[in-house]
Amino acid sequence: MSVKIEDVIQIxxxxxxxxxxxxxxxxxxxLGAESADIxxxxxxxxxxxxxxxxxxxxxxxxxxxxxxxxxxxxxDAG
Amino acid sequence: xxxxxxxxxxxxxxxxxxxxxxxxxxxxxxxxxxxxxxLATPFDVSVAPLMRVSYLIxxxxxxxxxxxxxxxxIVDAVSGTALLREILTLCADLAGGETPPQTADLALxxxxxxxxxxxxxxxxxxxxxxPFLLRQMADEIGYRIRSRGTRQPPVHAAGxxxxxxxxxxxxxxxxxxxxxxxxxxxxxxxxxxxLLLTVNRELHAGAATPLRNFNFANLRPYLESPLPxxxxxxxxxxxxxxxxxxxxxxCWTLAxxxxxxxxxxxxxxxxxxxxLMSGAVIRMLFARxxxxxxxxxxxxxxxxxxxxxxxxxxxxxxxxxISNFALGPExxxxxxxxxxxxxxxxxxxxxxxxxxxxxxxxxxxLGLLTAEEA
Numbered sequence: 001m002s003v004k005i006e007d008v009i010q011i012x013x014x015x016x017x018x019x020x021x022x023x024x025x026x027x028x029x030x031l032g033a034e035s036a037d038i039x040x041x042x043x044x045x046x047x048x049x050x051x052x053x054x055x056x057x058x059x060x061x062x063x064x065x066x067x068x069x070x071x072x073x074x075x076d077a078g
Numbered sequence: 079x080x081x082x083x084x085x086x087x088x089x090x091x092x093x094x095x096x097x098x099x100x101x102x103x104x105x106x107x108x109x110x111x112x113x114x115x116x117l118a119t120p121f122d123v124s125v126a127p128l129m130r131v132s133y134l135i136x137x138x139x140x141x142x143x144x145x146x147x148x149x150x151x152i153v154d155a156v157s158g159t160a161l162l163r164e165i166l167t168l169c170a171d172l173a174g175g176e177t178p179p180q181t182a183d184l185a186l187x188x189x190x191x192x193x194x195x196x197x198x199x200x201x202x203x204x205x206x207x208x209p210f211l212l213r214q215m216a217d218e219i220g221y222r223i224r225s226r227g228t229r230q231p232p233v234h235a236a237g238x239x240x241x242x243x244x245x246x247x248x249x250x251x252x253x254x255x256x257x258x259x260x261x262x263x264x265x266x267x268x269x270x271x272x273l274l275l276t277v278n279r280e281l282h283a284g285a286a287t288p289l290r291n292f293n294f295a296n297l298r299p300y301l302e303s304p305l306p307x308x309x310x311x312x313x314x315x316x317x318x319x320x321x322x323x324x325x326x327x328x329c330w331t332l333a334x335x336x337x338x339x340x341x342x343x344x345x346x347x348x349x350x351x352x353x354l355m356s357g358a359v360i361r362m363l364f365a366r367x368x369x370x371x372x373x374x375x376x377x378x379x380x381x382x383x384x385x386x387x388x389x390x391x392x393x394x395x396x397x398x399x400i401s402n403f404a405l406g407p408e409x410x411x412x413x414x415x416x417x418x419x420x421x422x423x424x425x426x427x428x429x430x431x432x433x434x435x436x437x438x439x440x441x442x443x444l445g446l447l448t449a450e451e452a
Binding site: 026028029032034035036038040042043046052054055058059 | 251252255256258259260262263264265266267299300304337340341344345380381383415418
């Protein structure tokens with residue numbers, strides 16, 4: 001299943017109350033997300049795509065594009 | 079380090095060799111006594127190096143423990159992990175007959191406050207400290223009023239540090255992570271809430287008590303420019319949160335309250351202002367010689383990004399113990415995810431509790447978080 005990057009950007013923007021985020025933005029470094037924001041983003045992703053991104057995967061998810069790639073992997077595997 | 083006026087400065091001295099003690103590994107648990115001895119032996123920060131190493135080896139079994147003792151001023155949890163990865167890689171290369179690459183002398187990294195976002199530096203940064211100081215003073219006054227007669231006595235100089243390690247298997251750890259996400263709280267907030275509740279029940283008889291918990295923030299990603307994890311240094315801040323806890327509270331309600339408090343403090347930039355003020359505050363508190371800064375301290379550092387295989391060497395366990403008991407927490411825990419498991423390393427003073435109570439608190443904390451949902 002192909003995940004639309006615009007949808008993932010929207011999830012991140014809604015959680016962070018941000019606008020103008022881009023796929024290459026780092027969620028913490030560039031967009032200033034706190035740990036609690038990450039929990040909110042992942043909960044929204046889990047709910048929208050009916051997947052579960054494991055905590056152990058988090059070190060590899062730095063950018064919005066990384067998050068979209070992880071969602072794609074999970075939806076393809078599911 | 080050198081003290082110039084009220085400021086401490088790093089100094090690169092002559093290449094000091096790092097003390098290495100190699101001893102036979104007499105049992106599987108012999109390392110615990112070494113760690114407790116190391117925790118009880120503070121560094122003199124004016125004398126390099128601020129690191130020492132013990133190596134316990136059983137050549138017959140081919141099993142060993144490598145114990146790195148590091149002054150926190152030179153290494154944080156993130157760079158400590160990077161240092162360990164570098165050492166293990168180097169050892170594997172040497173064991174494999176490879177010549178290790180020649181590395182250049184490392185330059186000193188700037189202090190965290192020089193890398194803060196512009197609005198937290200210089201005069202603007204100091205101005206931002208004023209509301210933080212007022213909130214801290216209000217918290218202190220409120221705490222002293224509410225805890226009159228029930229405050230824990232100051233830390234005893236005679237107390238000896240003791241350690242305890244517990245862990246959650248991978249399946250239970252996954253369940254806990256899912257539960258945190260469903261509750262909308264970080265694993266850190268859930269752990270802190272459960273720890274505060276069990277400390278309240280075991281050490282304060284479950285009575286409504288204002289308890290203080292230290293949270294820790296990794297500053298590296300928030301600096302200008304963000305620092306890579308591999309750069310050795312200490313870039314973290316402490317946030318002290320006072321919460322009234324009662325033994326019959328619901329753990330997840332308390333977790334949500336802590337989560338909101340920590341999140342709001344972080345959004346206000348207190349991870350920066352707290353660090354700007356911490357030197358002055360700690361100097362003031364130490365000058366009083368009779369204080370206890372908190373009841374619990376819990377540092378959750380996320381996933382330890384360490385490979386488990388280095389040539390013929392396999393890394394099977396990873397522990398980290400913090401000796402911040404001098405600041406007064408009755409119960410200090412350092413928590414991380416390693417190989418899918420939640421590893422929970424605890425330090426306490428034997429004058430505050432015995433081993434049975436410490437273990438009971440640790441097990442009940444994990445039990446609260448993994449109990450079947452009603």
